[in-house]
Amino acid sequence: MPNLTKIQPEDATNALLGFDNGEEFRVPYLTLRFECPCATCVDEMTGKRTLRKETLRADVKPKQILPVGRYGISIAWTDGHSTGMYHFDRLYEIARKEL
Numbered sequence: 741m742p743n744l745t746k747i748q749p750e751d752a753t754n755a756l757l758g759f760d761n762g763e764e765f766r767v768p769y770l771t772l773r774f775e776c777p778c779a780t781c782v783d784e785m786t787g788k789r790t791l792r793k794e795t796l797r798a799d800v801k802p803k804q805i806l807p808v809g810r811y812g813i814s815i816a817w818t819d820g821h822s823t824g825m826y827h828f829d830r831l832y833e834i835a836r837k838e839l
C-alpha cells in the first residue's frame with residue numbers, strides 16, 4: 741500500500757489526497773468523516789459501523805490534521821469529533837472507493 745504524502749483542502753467539500761505512488765484523489769470531507777475508524781464510530785467487537793451518515797452535518801470539514809507516527813494521521817473535525825486515527829492503508833482504500 742502506498743503512503744500518504746499530502747492531504748489538503750481541494751474545495752468547499754473535497755480534500756485532495758496524494759500518495760507516494762503518484763496517485764491523487766479527490767475525497768469528500770463527508771466521506772472521510774463517515775469512514776472514521778474510531779471506537780465511537782465502529783463497534784470494536786463486530787467491526788460494524790455504528791455511525792449513521794444521516795447524523796453527520798453535510799458541511800463537516802477537518803479543523804486540524806496531525807501526523808501519527810509514519811503510518812497515519814488523526815483528524816479533528818468541525819463537528820467536534822477528534823478520536824479518529826486514519827491509517828494510510830485505510831485512507832488509500834477510502835480514496836480508491838471514491839473513484
Ligand SMILES: [Zn+2]
Nearest residue numbers: 776778781824
Ligand atoms: Zn470516530
